[in-house]
Amino acid sequence: LPAGSAAPESPTAVFPAPRLAARLQVLPWLLLRASGGRFVRLPTFLELFGDRAFFRPSLDLRPESAWSAEAGFAVSTTPQAGLRLALSTHGFYRLIDDLIDVIRDGPTLHARNVGAAQAAGVEVEARARLGEALQAQLNYTFLDARDKTADPNRYDHLLPGRAPHTVFLRLEGGYRTLRLFYELDHAAQLYQDPANLQPRPARTLHALGLQLGPQLFAGGRLRVQLAVEVRNLLDARLALVTLPLAAERGPLPLPLTDYFDYPLPGRALYATLSARL
Numbered sequence: 001l002p003a004g005s006a007a008p009e010s011p012t013a014v015f016p017a018p019r020l021a022a023r024l025q026v027l028p029w030l031l032l033r034a035s036g037g038r039f040v041r042l043p044t045f046l047e048l049f050g051d052r053a054f055f056r057p058s059l060d061l062r063p064e065s066a067w068s069a070e071a072g073f074a075v076s077t078t079p080q081a082g083l084r085l086a087l088s089t090h091g092f093y094r095l096i097d098d099l100i101d102v103i104r105d106g107p108t109l110h111a112r113n114v115g116a117a118q119a120a121g122v123e124v125e126a127r128a129r130l131g132e133a134l135q136a137q138l139n140y141t142f143l144d145a146r147d148k149t150a151d152p153n154r155y156d157h158l159l160p161g162r163a164p165h166t167v168f169l170r171l172e173g174g175y176r177t178l179r180l181f182y183e184l185d186h187a188a189q190l191y192q193d194p195a196n197l198q199p200r201p202a203r204t205l206h207a208l209g210l211q212l213g214p215q216l217f218a219g220g221r222l223r224v225q226l227a228v229e230v231r232n233l234l235d236a237r238l239a240l241v242t243l244p245l246a247a248e249r250g251p252l253p254l255p256l257t258d259y260f261d262y263p264l265p266g267r268a269l270y271a272t273l274s275a276r277l
Helices: 045-049 244-249
Strands: 019-027 030-041 064-080 083-097 100-105 108-113 117-130 134-147 165-175 178-187 203-217 222-231 238-241 252-255 268-276
Touching: none
Parallel strands: none
Antiparallel strands: 019 030, 030 064, 064 083, 083 117, 100 108, 117 134, 134 165, 165 178, 178 203, 203 222, 222 268, 238 252
């Protein structure tokens, strides 16, 4: 620095984030809970500086903040010996400023501040367990996430990459050292762009698997276990979708892809043999 000049001041930002949460055990089997407050998320290193390959830097990102409120309940009961049932659900609402989102820009990705956004939804989880013989889990999420910036091409459109409905189901059971499971994973149609002109089709994937073991060998010193699973059991690769800009052509077959257009794998078999001393 030139003689006599003062060093530049380091920029400092303050983000108040007050929060309040409450839990009330109304009955032995009923729990009520609620929370609210302001939450702040700073940009990540990848979002700011990229990776010099597929993720472009965005040095002007601003921190994301949101006022949020949630309320819900959880119940659990054991109606008979060995059988346990549980249900939990909560609703939420978030009013977001400077939402940080990742979008495609040609062959690359970059983070951006969307501006104002609003998200509301409900999450439900149900579980059932019958000893070690059978377990079931069901998760459902409804999400309505919308762009609230003052841009007629985006206002009140669904935010990209967020499915309005998702369902996950897992059934697991077995006897002694043999266990089987089945999974269902469903996501409704979502959009890949802020204008909601590039839909990604809904998809439902199934999986099956089994686990043998652990089996003990060498006087109990060696534990061996085998796990086999089949993902995308029905080999789902295409879905029929009516494109907003080509509605006159009717439903068209589109490949199932993830949010960044990477094709989802077809039927896949995985086997894992493990041993532990």
